Amino acid sequence: MRTLALCAATILTAAPAAAETLRWARAGDGLTLDPHAQNEGGTHTLNHQIYEPLVLRDTDGELVPALATEWEVSEDDPTVWRFTLREGVTFHDGAAFTAEDVVFSFERALSDNSAMKELLGSITEIRAVDEHMVEFVTDGPNPILPSNFTNLLVMDSGWAEENDAVEVQDFAGGETTHAAMNANGTGAYVVESREPDTRTVLTQFDGYWGQGEFPLDVTRIDFTPIQNPATRIAALLSGEVDFIQDVPVQDLSRVEGAGGLVVRTAPQNRSIFFGMEQGKDDLETDSIEGENPFADVRVRRAMNMAVDRQAIQRIVMRGQSDPAGMIAPPFVNGWSEALDALPEGSLEEAQALMEEAGYGDGFRVQMDCPNDRYVNDEAICQAVVGMMGRIGITVALNAVPKAQFFPLVTGDDTEFYLVGWGVPTFDSEYVFNFLVHSRTGDRGSWNATGYGNAEVDGMIESLSSEIDEGARDATIEAIWERMAEDVVYLPLHNQVLNWGMRESVEAEVDPEDQPKFKRFSLQ
């Protein structure tokens, strides 16, 4: 019997890679195949199978070569980054990949209608040195520029010109481009058919440069968005799909209990936290006239103590979260165990602090919360409403869909809110720029707390051009310490990703929630 099984196993492994279809489902479809038209996770996830960036992150968060093999700051000029391109790469239609394509793609990504241009804001010039060398000139030294390139996918300049896809999709102008529904990338998979929101079939690219380097066991990808979580789980349980990206926490045990299925888990690059309006002299939604209780750091400290992160993890998240003391997951540069330690202090201490601040009798305030954006977002808010009650803060919860919620944050129309934040560059500077720096034209666009500190602003601005890594890391640490001291935000936890799949699918969970199917192996 055993020999028979062994024989069978040998035959199976010895057989040449037969057509192996992976049926993949997730909640949402990619919005467009145009790699520069939408800066959205689901869209990048799909396009990453078809197109490739210069550099990519592996599942540990390290930058690894993709279309570029080496990259370094020019020795003569710290404002120039030099990228050596991979040789022998072809696009799906057979055209050779050269420096010209890189220059074209980055210029396209920098154009007015591109959704990716903010990531490239510091670039002033892109030039091709030769066929396989490109230089990026920035407006000052930019030590982390390559970190911004991981979702910048490279298109074929010739194909774009032939198909009238040089310009990025213009939503306002009413012109649609060929690139929204068609693609010609260098990636491991070619688009066989696409029906938006319904089904997309990708097949392996015969001429892919990475053959031998990646498992490439999946030869065909059959992708269906399935929005309803119960239907998605049913499709996995009934064997109609092989891999789903988002297993709801309440269904984890059901998937694990079913034969032949596994859930693979990893920390996600997304931190969940609360913000409070601390800049205004008076709050609109509170019960106290002429004062802003949140402006008092003792109140914020008491609130930070009152949030029971472990209880939220255990009960609301069913264990599927990592409680955090800072708003960055562990793989982000600047994270440290000391900074991430949960705030200390008992409920009594928190109550004493409220007393000391003159709010011993408590106050009322409104909290705004999304109800369709993060894992169990509304339930988290409800739990925190109860926790705030214990230090006398009566919170009225306003839970709304994300489309109504985010304008409150970006428009500074909320005084107590929950948001989540991912760090695509894997560096703290990104967090500071958007969440900590005071609101100016190009920084602080997500800082709805009213926190603005000239000294901290100066430290944040110095990061972008500091080339000495040691000095830069020291500044980052100082800013994080300052944030903790001033209790700018109430960090809560980092989300956890749950990928559900057939046991035979071997895959490491990507912290960006972007599976790269070329890395999957099938048993």
Add this chain to the structure above:
Amino acid sequence: MLAYVLRRIGQSVLVLLVTGLVAFSMFRFVGDPVDNMLGQERTQADVERLRDRLGLDEPFAVQYWSFLTNAARGDFGLSYRQGRPVAEIIAERLPATLELAAVSAVLAVVLGVAFGIYAAIRRGGWLANAIMTASLIGVSLPTFLIGILLIWIFSVELGWLPSYGRGEVVDLGWWSTGFLTASGLKALILPAITLGLYQMTLIMRLVRSEMMEALGQDFVRFARARGLPERAVTLRHALRNVAVPVITVTGLQLGSIIAFAIITETVFQWPGVGLLFINAVQFVDIPIMAAYLMGISVMFVGINLVVDLSYLAIDPRLRAGAGGRT
């Protein structure tokens, strides 16, 4: 007579315009599309520029007017979400919804009438009682729950039918159909039952009560007295009298089947216009929402107009009255 028809048409157009205006005034409460269209890294300047370019800062009446003038030229704009022409997207998704609605409607009418007649004839029988009890469940259980239950039983537990999607479809160029493949037909079963169940029970209960009323009338008694077989009495004489109200209700319900396929489509990931609309609402995709809502109101207003005009054709008093006034 002509004036009456013209007046009816004029009223319908007015209703349409007002519906559209109300819809546009509501869009601002759905949220702000710009937040979805620009990534996390956008600056305030980007937001303002895009808002300005899309004309989102204009008063809703102005936005509505430009929608109407463009729509009159057949241009419904580009979807904010997909970046493709709205007309193209809707044309792509409409066959799925119409096929589902058609199968549901046929199912509802055939089964509804059959069960209704049976329940009326065998009043008090155990099977008739069972049907009536089951129909209560059909009326009272919410659609999404029925859908999930069916998926659980027939897809997960028994593994007979697919839990999502349309299966393989055949593209005829202007129409994609699931009727021509085995997987397409299998995929239709669960969503069609889910969508049609409510209408089926409604028709069934209507047929039953109308039928019972008819069976108690004199012409039925006379028919029986003439010694006609029971079969002929019920199916030929009684049923014919039941037909008029049933057809009216069914016609009006067809509109609701198409318009309210949204929930069924979401549960089964059915790629029709209902799912498209839900996605549009979540993304605040105003061009799609506007086109969908206008399309649905045109359909309802159209159905009502046809009903009104058909009364005119049927009822001579209305004709005379209308004629008298003109």
